[in-house]
Amino acid sequence: MVIEQHPDRTRLFMQWQQMDWSIMVDPFNLLNMRVVPCTLAIDEHGIIRAVQPRLDRASEFEDLFVQQQFDAPTEPVIARKIITQAEKPSDADAHALSDYAVALTLWGDDTLLDEAVAVSEQALSIQADDRTHFNLGVIYRMRYDSVYRQADDFMQAVNHWTAALNYDPNNYIWRRRIQQYGPRLDKPYPFYDWVLQARADIQARGDEPIILSIEPAGAEFAAPMQNFDTQLKQSNPDPDNRIYQDTEPLILADIVVVPPQIVAGESVRVHITLRTSQDAHWNNEVDDTLLWLHEADQWQIDRPFQTVAKGDGDTSNENRHFEVELRSTSDMPIGQQLINAYSLYYICEDVNGICLYRRQDFTIPIEILPDTGRKLKDGG
Protein backbone atom coordinates (compact mmCIF):
# COMPACT_ATOMS: atom_id res chain seq x y z
CA MET A 1 0.00 0.00 0.00
CA VAL A 2 1.42 3.33 -0.97
CA ILE A 3 0.62 6.64 0.69
CA GLU A 4 1.54 9.45 -1.64
CA GLN A 5 -0.06 12.11 -3.77
CA HIS A 6 0.90 10.84 -7.23
CA PRO A 7 0.27 7.10 -7.70
CA ASP A 8 1.91 6.84 -11.11
CA ARG A 9 5.24 7.65 -9.47
CA THR A 10 4.75 4.47 -7.50
CA ARG A 11 4.18 2.59 -10.75
CA LEU A 12 7.52 3.86 -12.03
CA PHE A 13 9.13 2.85 -8.74
CA MET A 14 7.61 -0.64 -9.06
CA GLN A 15 8.81 -0.94 -12.66
CA TRP A 16 12.31 0.09 -11.59
CA GLN A 17 12.45 -2.32 -8.64
CA GLN A 18 10.73 -5.05 -10.69
CA MET A 19 7.98 -5.39 -8.10
CA ASP A 20 5.11 -7.32 -9.63
CA TRP A 21 2.77 -7.57 -6.67
CA SER A 22 -0.45 -5.67 -6.14
CA ILE A 23 -0.23 -2.16 -4.74
CA MET A 24 -3.13 -0.30 -3.14
CA VAL A 25 -3.10 3.47 -3.61
CA ASP A 26 -4.06 5.65 -0.64
CA PRO A 27 -3.22 9.32 -1.29
CA PHE A 28 -5.54 10.34 1.58
CA ASN A 29 -3.81 8.24 4.23
CA LEU A 30 -7.17 6.71 5.11
CA LEU A 31 -5.54 4.27 7.52
CA ASN A 32 -4.27 7.30 9.45
CA MET A 33 -0.69 6.10 9.34
CA ARG A 34 1.57 8.35 11.34
CA VAL A 35 4.78 6.88 9.98
CA VAL A 36 5.95 4.77 7.02
CA PRO A 37 7.29 2.27 6.17
CA CYS A 38 5.23 -0.18 8.18
CA THR A 39 4.97 -3.91 7.58
CA LEU A 40 2.12 -6.12 8.76
CA ALA A 41 1.88 -9.91 8.69
CA ILE A 42 -1.77 -10.88 8.20
CA ASP A 43 -2.96 -14.47 8.50
CA GLU A 44 -5.35 -16.51 6.37
CA HIS A 45 -8.32 -15.09 8.28
CA GLY A 46 -7.42 -11.42 7.97
CA ILE A 47 -6.00 -11.17 11.52
CA ILE A 48 -2.85 -9.12 12.09
CA ARG A 49 -0.22 -11.45 13.58
CA ALA A 50 2.88 -9.24 13.47
CA VAL A 51 3.53 -5.51 13.28
CA GLN A 52 6.84 -4.22 11.95
CA PRO A 53 8.72 -7.54 12.29
CA ARG A 54 12.48 -7.12 12.59
CA LEU A 55 14.40 -7.99 9.44
CA ASP A 56 17.39 -9.24 11.43
CA ARG A 57 15.19 -12.01 12.86
CA ALA A 58 13.80 -13.20 9.53
CA SER A 59 14.35 -16.89 10.18
CA GLU A 60 12.41 -16.74 13.44
CA PHE A 61 9.66 -14.82 11.65
CA GLU A 62 9.52 -17.50 8.98
CA ASP A 63 9.12 -20.22 11.61
CA LEU A 64 6.49 -18.32 13.59
CA PHE A 65 4.43 -16.92 10.72
CA VAL A 66 5.15 -18.36 7.30
CA GLN A 67 5.37 -21.99 8.47
CA GLN A 68 2.47 -21.72 10.92
CA GLN A 69 -1.15 -22.41 10.20
CA PHE A 70 -3.44 -20.11 12.18
CA ASP A 71 -6.84 -21.16 13.44
CA ALA A 72 -9.86 -19.05 12.62
CA PRO A 73 -10.92 -16.88 15.56
CA THR A 74 -13.53 -18.54 17.75
CA GLU A 75 -15.26 -15.20 18.34
CA PRO A 76 -15.93 -12.72 15.53
CA VAL A 77 -13.21 -10.07 15.30
CA ILE A 78 -14.79 -6.91 13.96
CA ALA A 79 -12.70 -4.89 11.53
CA ARG A 80 -12.49 -1.14 11.69
CA LYS A 81 -14.55 -0.13 8.71
CA ILE A 82 -12.89 2.43 6.50
CA ILE A 83 -15.17 3.10 3.61
CA THR A 84 -15.45 5.75 1.05
CA GLN A 85 -19.04 6.85 0.76
CA ALA A 86 -20.42 5.68 -2.56
CA GLU A 87 -23.44 7.95 -2.65
CA LYS A 88 -23.89 11.55 -1.62
CA PRO A 89 -24.98 11.53 2.03
CA SER A 90 -27.15 13.92 3.98
CA ASP A 91 -25.91 17.48 3.94
CA ALA A 92 -25.46 17.50 7.70
CA ASP A 93 -22.95 14.67 8.09
CA ALA A 94 -19.50 16.24 7.71
CA HIS A 95 -17.45 13.03 7.79
CA ALA A 96 -19.76 11.26 5.35
CA LEU A 97 -19.51 14.25 3.00
CA SER A 98 -15.73 14.20 3.26
CA ASP A 99 -15.74 10.44 2.57
CA TYR A 100 -17.93 11.02 -0.46
CA ALA A 101 -15.47 13.62 -1.78
CA VAL A 102 -12.66 11.11 -1.29
CA ALA A 103 -14.65 8.48 -3.21
CA LEU A 104 -15.22 10.90 -6.08
CA THR A 105 -11.48 11.46 -6.46
CA LEU A 106 -10.39 7.86 -5.89
CA TRP A 107 -12.88 6.27 -8.26
CA GLY A 108 -13.98 9.05 -10.58
CA ASP A 109 -12.13 10.87 -13.31
CA ASP A 110 -10.88 14.44 -13.26
CA THR A 111 -14.25 15.80 -14.37
CA LEU A 112 -15.50 15.14 -10.81
CA LEU A 113 -12.80 17.18 -9.09
CA ASP A 114 -14.89 20.37 -9.00
CA GLU A 115 -17.70 18.49 -7.26
CA ALA A 116 -15.19 16.85 -4.90
CA VAL A 117 -13.83 20.24 -3.89
CA ALA A 118 -17.33 21.64 -3.37
CA VAL A 119 -18.48 18.66 -1.25
CA SER A 120 -15.28 18.68 0.78
CA GLU A 121 -15.60 22.43 1.40
CA GLN A 122 -19.18 21.79 2.54
CA ALA A 123 -17.92 19.13 4.98
CA LEU A 124 -15.34 21.55 6.32
CA SER A 125 -17.95 24.26 6.85
CA ILE A 126 -19.96 21.84 9.02
CA GLN A 127 -17.04 20.46 10.99
CA ALA A 128 -13.44 21.59 10.61
CA ASP A 129 -11.03 18.93 11.82
CA ASP A 130 -7.62 17.56 10.87
CA ARG A 131 -8.83 14.80 8.55
CA THR A 132 -11.27 17.01 6.64
CA HIS A 133 -8.53 19.61 6.14
CA PHE A 134 -6.00 17.05 4.95
CA ASN A 135 -8.44 15.38 2.52
CA LEU A 136 -9.42 18.75 1.07
CA GLY A 137 -5.74 19.62 0.59
CA VAL A 138 -5.20 16.39 -1.35
CA ILE A 139 -8.19 17.12 -3.59
CA TYR A 140 -7.08 20.71 -4.26
CA ARG A 141 -3.62 19.48 -5.26
CA MET A 142 -5.22 16.84 -7.53
CA ARG A 143 -7.21 19.55 -9.26
CA TYR A 144 -4.09 21.71 -9.54
CA ASP A 145 -2.43 18.81 -11.38
CA SER A 146 -5.39 18.39 -13.73
CA VAL A 147 -6.63 20.37 -16.73
CA TYR A 148 -9.34 21.76 -14.43
CA ARG A 149 -6.76 23.70 -12.37
CA GLN A 150 -7.94 26.93 -10.77
CA ALA A 151 -5.68 29.80 -9.83
CA ASP A 152 -5.36 29.20 -6.10
CA ASP A 153 -5.60 25.38 -5.99
CA PHE A 154 -1.99 24.81 -4.95
CA MET A 155 -2.12 27.49 -2.26
CA GLN A 156 -5.37 26.01 -0.94
CA ALA A 157 -3.73 22.58 -0.79
CA VAL A 158 -0.79 23.87 1.21
CA ASN A 159 -3.06 25.88 3.52
CA HIS A 160 -5.29 22.88 4.29
CA TRP A 161 -2.33 20.53 4.84
CA THR A 162 -0.86 23.11 7.19
CA ALA A 163 -4.18 23.40 9.05
CA ALA A 164 -4.29 19.60 9.45
CA LEU A 165 -0.73 19.53 10.74
CA ASN A 166 -1.53 22.25 13.26
CA TYR A 167 -4.13 19.89 14.78
CA ASP A 168 -1.60 17.06 14.96
CA PRO A 169 2.02 18.24 14.59
CA ASN A 170 3.29 14.68 15.01
CA ASN A 171 1.61 13.28 11.91
CA TYR A 172 4.65 12.47 9.81
CA ILE A 173 2.63 11.67 6.68
CA TRP A 174 0.94 15.05 6.65
CA ARG A 175 4.25 16.79 7.37
CA ARG A 176 5.89 15.04 4.43
CA ARG A 177 3.15 16.27 2.07
CA ILE A 178 4.11 19.87 2.88
CA GLN A 179 7.84 19.18 2.89
CA GLN A 180 7.50 17.71 -0.61
CA TYR A 181 7.06 21.28 -1.85
CA GLY A 182 8.92 23.09 0.93
CA PRO A 183 12.38 24.56 1.49
CA ARG A 184 15.52 22.44 1.37
CA LEU A 185 16.41 23.24 4.96
CA ASP A 186 13.35 21.31 6.10
CA LYS A 187 13.94 18.27 3.94
CA PRO A 188 15.15 15.05 5.50
CA TYR A 189 16.28 13.86 2.03
CA PRO A 190 15.47 14.48 -1.64
CA PHE A 191 12.00 13.07 -2.28
CA TYR A 192 12.10 12.10 -5.94
CA ASP A 193 15.75 12.13 -6.98
CA TRP A 194 15.38 8.38 -7.61
CA VAL A 195 13.23 9.10 -10.70
CA LEU A 196 16.18 9.92 -12.96
CA GLN A 197 18.14 6.86 -11.84
CA ALA A 198 15.05 4.68 -12.26
CA ARG A 199 14.55 5.83 -15.85
CA ALA A 200 18.22 5.25 -16.69
CA ASP A 201 18.18 1.75 -15.17
CA ILE A 202 14.90 0.79 -16.87
CA GLN A 203 16.18 1.98 -20.24
CA ALA A 204 19.47 0.12 -19.69
CA ARG A 205 17.37 -3.04 -19.34
CA GLY A 206 15.81 -2.29 -22.73
CA ASP A 207 12.41 -1.25 -21.35
CA GLU A 208 10.49 2.00 -21.70
CA PRO A 209 9.91 3.80 -18.39
CA ILE A 210 6.31 4.55 -17.50
CA ILE A 211 5.49 8.15 -18.42
CA LEU A 212 4.53 10.24 -15.40
CA SER A 213 1.44 12.42 -15.67
CA ILE A 214 3.05 15.04 -13.44
CA GLU A 215 6.82 15.36 -13.51
CA PRO A 216 8.51 15.98 -10.16
CA ALA A 217 10.08 19.42 -10.17
CA GLY A 218 12.13 21.84 -8.12
CA ALA A 219 11.46 21.18 -4.47
CA GLU A 220 10.60 17.55 -5.14
CA PHE A 221 14.08 16.85 -6.53
CA ALA A 222 15.99 19.20 -4.24
CA ALA A 223 18.38 17.80 -1.67
CA PRO A 224 18.59 19.11 1.89
CA MET A 225 20.95 22.07 1.87
CA GLN A 226 22.07 24.74 4.29
CA ASN A 227 23.85 27.03 1.83
CA PHE A 228 22.15 29.71 -0.18
CA ASP A 229 23.50 30.91 -3.50
CA THR A 230 23.10 34.62 -2.88
CA GLN A 231 25.87 35.76 -5.22
CA LEU A 232 24.45 37.96 -7.92
CA LYS A 233 25.69 36.60 -11.23
CA GLN A 234 23.39 38.99 -13.06
CA SER A 235 22.42 42.56 -12.30
CA ASN A 236 18.83 43.78 -12.12
CA PRO A 237 17.65 43.49 -15.76
CA ASP A 238 15.28 46.48 -15.55
CA PRO A 239 16.50 48.67 -12.65
CA ASP A 240 14.69 51.82 -13.76
CA ASN A 241 11.40 50.12 -14.50
CA ARG A 242 11.54 51.07 -18.17
CA ILE A 243 9.89 48.00 -19.62
CA TYR A 244 6.13 48.53 -20.02
CA GLN A 245 3.94 46.80 -17.48
CA ASP A 246 1.62 43.99 -18.53
CA THR A 247 -1.50 45.85 -17.46
CA GLU A 248 -4.07 43.51 -19.08
CA PRO A 249 -2.57 41.24 -17.75
CA LEU A 250 -1.73 38.80 -20.54
CA ILE A 251 0.12 36.64 -18.03
CA LEU A 252 -1.36 35.56 -14.69
CA ALA A 253 1.00 34.92 -11.79
CA ASP A 254 0.12 32.33 -9.13
CA ILE A 255 2.27 32.61 -6.01
CA VAL A 256 2.38 29.87 -3.37
CA VAL A 257 4.52 30.10 -0.25
CA VAL A 258 5.45 26.79 1.44
CA PRO A 259 4.96 26.73 4.35
CA PRO A 260 2.59 29.70 4.43
CA GLN A 261 3.74 30.79 7.90
CA ILE A 262 7.10 30.48 9.62
CA VAL A 263 8.79 31.72 12.74
CA ALA A 264 11.83 34.02 12.54
CA GLY A 265 14.93 32.16 11.43
CA GLU A 266 13.05 29.64 9.25
CA SER A 267 12.90 29.37 5.46
CA VAL A 268 10.18 29.25 2.83
CA ARG A 269 10.10 27.98 -0.72
CA VAL A 270 8.10 30.21 -3.06
CA HIS A 271 6.47 28.68 -6.15
CA ILE A 272 5.71 31.23 -8.87
CA THR A 273 3.73 29.94 -11.83
CA LEU A 274 3.14 32.15 -14.86
CA ARG A 275 0.31 31.16 -17.16
CA THR A 276 -1.17 32.73 -20.24
CA SER A 277 -4.60 34.33 -20.00
CA GLN A 278 -7.36 33.97 -22.59
CA ASP A 279 -5.89 34.01 -26.10
CA ALA A 280 -2.41 35.20 -25.15
CA HIS A 281 0.57 32.96 -25.87
CA TRP A 282 4.29 33.00 -25.22
CA ASN A 283 6.44 34.33 -28.03
CA ASN A 284 9.29 31.83 -28.36
CA GLU A 285 11.10 33.61 -31.17
CA VAL A 286 13.03 35.86 -28.78
CA ASP A 287 14.45 35.21 -25.28
CA ASP A 288 13.74 33.27 -22.12
CA THR A 289 11.40 34.41 -19.32
CA LEU A 290 13.17 36.15 -16.41
CA LEU A 291 12.47 36.42 -12.70
CA TRP A 292 14.08 39.00 -10.44
CA LEU A 293 13.66 39.28 -6.66
CA HIS A 294 14.64 42.61 -5.11
CA GLU A 295 16.87 42.58 -2.07
CA ALA A 296 14.94 42.66 1.17
CA ASP A 297 16.11 43.55 4.67
CA GLN A 298 16.61 40.54 6.92
CA TRP A 299 16.09 38.02 4.12
CA GLN A 300 18.63 35.81 2.41
CA ILE A 301 17.45 34.96 -1.10
CA ASP A 302 18.68 31.89 -2.93
CA ARG A 303 19.16 32.60 -6.66
CA PRO A 304 17.32 35.96 -6.85
CA PHE A 305 17.73 35.95 -10.65
CA GLN A 306 16.29 33.01 -12.56
CA THR A 307 15.25 32.14 -16.08
CA VAL A 308 12.85 29.65 -17.61
CA ALA A 309 13.72 28.54 -21.12
CA LYS A 310 11.36 29.49 -23.91
CA GLY A 311 9.09 26.74 -25.17
CA ASP A 312 9.09 24.66 -28.33
CA GLY A 313 7.77 26.15 -31.57
CA ASP A 314 7.19 29.81 -32.38
CA THR A 315 4.46 30.14 -29.76
CA SER A 316 3.22 28.08 -26.84
CA ASN A 317 0.87 28.20 -23.85
CA GLU A 318 2.62 26.14 -21.18
CA ASN A 319 2.87 27.19 -17.55
CA ARG A 320 6.29 28.59 -16.62
CA HIS A 321 7.37 27.79 -13.11
CA PHE A 322 10.00 29.35 -10.83
CA GLU A 323 10.98 28.21 -7.36
CA VAL A 324 13.02 30.37 -5.03
CA GLU A 325 13.96 30.00 -1.37
CA LEU A 326 14.18 32.73 1.25
CA ARG A 327 15.58 32.48 4.75
CA SER A 328 14.56 34.94 7.46
CA THR A 329 16.87 36.24 10.14
CA SER A 330 16.29 35.14 13.72
CA ASP A 331 15.19 38.67 14.71
CA MET A 332 12.65 39.11 11.91
CA PRO A 333 9.62 41.08 13.19
CA ILE A 334 6.33 39.24 13.65
CA GLY A 335 3.65 39.95 11.03
CA GLN A 336 3.34 39.91 7.28
CA GLN A 337 6.51 40.57 5.30
CA LEU A 338 6.33 41.51 1.61
CA ILE A 339 9.05 40.61 -0.87
CA ASN A 340 9.03 42.47 -4.18
CA ALA A 341 9.73 40.69 -7.43
CA TYR A 342 9.04 40.99 -11.12
CA SER A 343 9.13 38.96 -14.29
CA LEU A 344 10.02 39.93 -17.86
CA TYR A 345 8.58 37.98 -20.77
CA TYR A 346 7.77 38.00 -24.45
CA ILE A 347 4.07 37.57 -25.07
CA CYS A 348 1.64 37.84 -27.98
CA GLU A 349 -1.90 39.08 -27.51
CA ASP A 350 -3.60 36.38 -29.55
CA VAL A 351 -3.01 34.22 -32.61
CA ASN A 352 -2.75 37.17 -35.01
CA GLY A 353 -2.21 39.84 -32.37
CA ILE A 354 0.68 42.04 -31.42
CA CYS A 355 3.74 40.54 -29.75
CA LEU A 356 5.12 42.49 -26.82
CA TYR A 357 7.93 42.53 -24.24
CA ARG A 358 6.32 43.07 -20.88
CA ARG A 359 7.08 43.34 -17.18
CA GLN A 360 4.88 42.21 -14.30
CA ASP A 361 5.62 43.17 -10.71
CA PHE A 362 4.27 41.20 -7.81
CA THR A 363 4.67 40.92 -4.09
CA ILE A 364 5.28 37.71 -2.16
CA PRO A 365 3.56 37.72 1.25
CA ILE A 366 5.25 35.73 4.02
CA GLU A 367 3.70 35.52 7.47
CA ILE A 368 6.03 35.53 10.48
CA LEU A 369 4.44 33.99 13.57
CA PRO A 370 5.46 34.29 17.20
CA ASP A 371 7.78 31.44 18.19
CA THR A 372 5.63 29.38 20.53
CA GLY A 373 7.65 26.25 20.02
CA ARG A 374 5.82 25.42 16.79
CA LYS A 375 8.22 24.13 14.16
CA LEU A 376 7.58 22.68 10.74
CA LYS A 377 10.92 20.93 10.88
CA ASP A 378 11.16 17.48 12.37
CA GLY A 379 13.66 14.72 12.72
CA GLY A 380 11.92 12.39 10.27
Next chain:
Amino acid sequence: MTTLADLQDTRYGNLNFAIGERFPDIVLPNANDNSALSLADFHGQKVMLHIFASW
Protein backbone atom coordinates in the same frame (compact mmCIF):
# COMPACT_ATOMS: atom_id res chain seq x y z
CA MET B 1 9.45 -18.98 24.17
CA THR B 2 9.65 -16.36 21.39
CA THR B 3 6.39 -15.08 19.95
CA LEU B 4 5.68 -12.88 16.94
CA ALA B 5 5.12 -9.97 19.30
CA ASP B 6 8.74 -10.31 20.46
CA LEU B 7 9.93 -9.72 16.90
CA GLN B 8 8.36 -6.27 16.63
CA ASP B 9 10.73 -3.42 15.91
CA THR B 10 9.52 -0.95 18.52
CA ARG B 11 11.59 2.04 17.38
CA TYR B 12 8.66 3.43 15.39
CA GLY B 13 6.27 3.87 18.32
CA ASN B 14 2.53 3.38 17.91
CA LEU B 15 1.82 2.23 14.37
CA ASN B 16 -1.96 2.31 14.68
CA PHE B 17 -2.26 -1.50 14.42
CA ALA B 18 -2.44 -4.12 17.15
CA ILE B 19 -1.64 -7.80 16.99
CA GLY B 20 -4.87 -9.81 17.09
CA GLU B 21 -7.08 -7.22 15.43
CA ARG B 22 -8.57 -7.73 12.02
CA PHE B 23 -7.06 -5.62 9.26
CA PRO B 24 -9.46 -2.75 8.46
CA ASP B 25 -12.10 -3.19 5.83
CA ILE B 26 -10.85 -0.89 3.09
CA VAL B 27 -11.05 -0.93 -0.70
CA LEU B 28 -8.55 1.12 -2.71
CA PRO B 29 -7.46 1.44 -6.34
CA ASN B 30 -4.78 -0.94 -7.59
CA ALA B 31 -1.79 1.10 -8.79
CA ASN B 32 -1.43 -1.17 -11.84
CA ASP B 33 -4.87 -0.79 -13.40
CA ASN B 34 -7.02 1.29 -11.02
CA SER B 35 -9.23 -1.74 -10.28
CA ALA B 36 -10.70 -2.14 -6.79
CA LEU B 37 -8.37 -3.97 -4.43
CA SER B 38 -9.08 -5.20 -0.90
CA LEU B 39 -7.43 -7.53 1.58
CA ALA B 40 -10.57 -9.65 1.23
CA ASP B 41 -9.27 -10.55 -2.24
CA PHE B 42 -6.54 -12.55 -0.49
CA HIS B 43 -8.76 -14.42 1.97
CA GLY B 44 -7.32 -17.84 2.76
CA GLN B 45 -3.76 -16.68 2.06
CA LYS B 46 -1.17 -15.15 4.31
CA VAL B 47 -0.38 -11.57 3.35
CA MET B 48 2.66 -9.42 4.03
CA LEU B 49 1.38 -5.87 3.73
CA HIS B 50 4.06 -3.22 3.33
CA ILE B 51 2.83 0.36 3.69
CA PHE B 52 5.29 2.81 2.21
CA ALA B 53 5.92 5.84 0.00
CA SER B 54 8.39 6.03 -2.88
CA TRP B 55 9.85 9.29 -1.55
